[in-house]
Amino acid sequence: MSVCNGSVRRIFRIAFTLCALISVGVSSSAVAKLVEAKGISELTEDNMVEARKVALENAKRAAVEQVVGTFVRSRTDVNNYLLGKDQIYSSTAGQIDEYKIMYDGPGDNGVYEVVIQADVRVNALVDKVAQIQASMGWTKMPRITVVIDDASENLVVAQNVRNEMVERLLRDGFQVFDESEPVYAGFAVNLTVDAQIKPDEFQGMKINANELTLGMKVTRVGDNQVLAAGVKSASKPGVKSNSIFSKLSADIIRKEWPQLRKQLIKFWHLEQVQARNIFLDIEGVESLDIANQMKAALQDAMPAVQQIEVSTIANGVAHLVISYKGWTEQLYEELLASQVAQRHKMTILGVSGNKITATKV
DSSP states (O other), X not given: OHHHHHHHHHHHHHXXXXXXXXXXXXXXXGTEEEEEEEEEEEOOTXXXXXXXXXXHHHHHXXXXXXXXXXXXXXXXXXXXXXXXXXXXXXXXXXXXXXXXXXXXXXXXXXXXXXXXEEEEEHHXXXXXHHHHHHHHXXXXXXXXXXXXXXXXXXXXXXXXXXXXXXXXXXXXXXXEOOTTSSBOOSEEEEEEEEEEEEEEEETTEEEEEEEEEEEEXXXXXXXXXXXEEEEEEEEEEESOHHHHHHHHHHHHHHHHHHHHHXXXXXXXXXXXXXXXXXXXXXXXXXXXXXXXXXXXXXXXXXXXXXXXXXXXXXXXXXXXXXXXXXXXXXXXXXXXXXXXXXXXXXXXXXEETTEEEEEEO
16 A cells, blocks of 8 residues: 555645646746856865865755755754754765856865856756655654633643644654734644533542633634544542642643644645745735745745746735745745845745735835
8 A cells, every 4th residue: 555655645746746847837946046056175185086076066056055954954854954964965966967167176274176067957956856865854843832622611631632732742852832822823722621620529528529621722823624633531539639640641641642743744744845836915015026026035045946827916015926835834934044035125024824024125
């Protein structure tokens, strides 16, 4: 079954790439990009051949970094970035198979230099980088928020359960965001907490029968697609009900969350290289010329961008539709990593669902 599924996925990727190549209006930068890069190596009297080989490989690495450097920085977990980027660039240098040598020979300061002009297949390179990041566990974890469902009546217990869930997410490496923050999360863990306290007796003593039912549902923000869900109940007698509920919730989350997490991460990785439309609204853009300048800068700087269209300009707001390989929050991260926002004096106001709002100052 896994072989069949793998074949289907490969066929889908090939079909998608072919469609991207022949579709009218797709930016050529999404398909191939011409870059010039230099590689150097230490040169001695007896290592000319080896020095040239190493310099050529370093030139290919430099070409890869030019094209997908912002992609790697924005999507690699910060704790793995220094280690990960070197392995990613080394592993993907082999993708540079169409190049012209512009200079080949000894350089200054005792080094051998190779300068190449490379025709880089951007889509293939982006997919390869995402594959390496996922397989090595280097992909930056998704942004997530924890929401208490309205059906939860005991808000004190529900808030304690939420705190326990947040702590678990942080230990797992997730970026936990509050709903009120302008950069909103891509996923939500929705908690339904039912805490029941029933008076009981045990050997003549009055105690409480404490029963906690916890429903956990992982959804995608925007369309509320349910990615994983589970419900679990647990009970324990005692008089210190709030303390007991805290222990019960910690136990339920410890047992049930790993499976939900596994489904979320699987979905997150599968969707890394699927193109989706993301809407970018930029305030302070008064003309089509300025909007097109922004469009060109975004296309040139971000390899995961497939196509950008200026939809409308109204009341000083440019509405752009971006076909992008990844999630909205990843486009936001790549905007910052590419420094396009800084160079064009663009401030991100908010990120929510499939929309980014910015202003040009």
